[in-house]
Amino acid sequence: LKVVNDLRAFLQSVIRKTQPMIWSWGGWNAWRWMDVSELREYCGKALLMH
Numbered sequence: 001l002k003v004v005n006d007l008r009a010f011l012q013s014v015i016r017k018t019q020p021m022i023w024s025w026g027g028w029n030a031w032r033w034m035d036v037s038e039l040r041e042y043c044g045k046a047l048l049m050h
Contacts, residue, residue, distance in 0.1 A: 003047070007043070007046075010046060
C-alpha cells in the first residue's frame with residue numbers, strides 16, 4: 001500500500017510540474033503526444049528506481 005501512496009504522490013507532483021506546460025501548449029491536446037504504453041514504461045522505470 002505504501003507503493004500505491006508513493007506512486008500517487010509521484011503522479012501528483014508530475015502533474016503539478018507539467019500542468020503549466022500543458023496549459024501553455026493549448027489545453028489537454030498536448031497529452032496526445034504521450035503514448036499510453038510510453039507512459040506505462042515511464043512509470044515502470046520510476047518504480048524500479050524507487
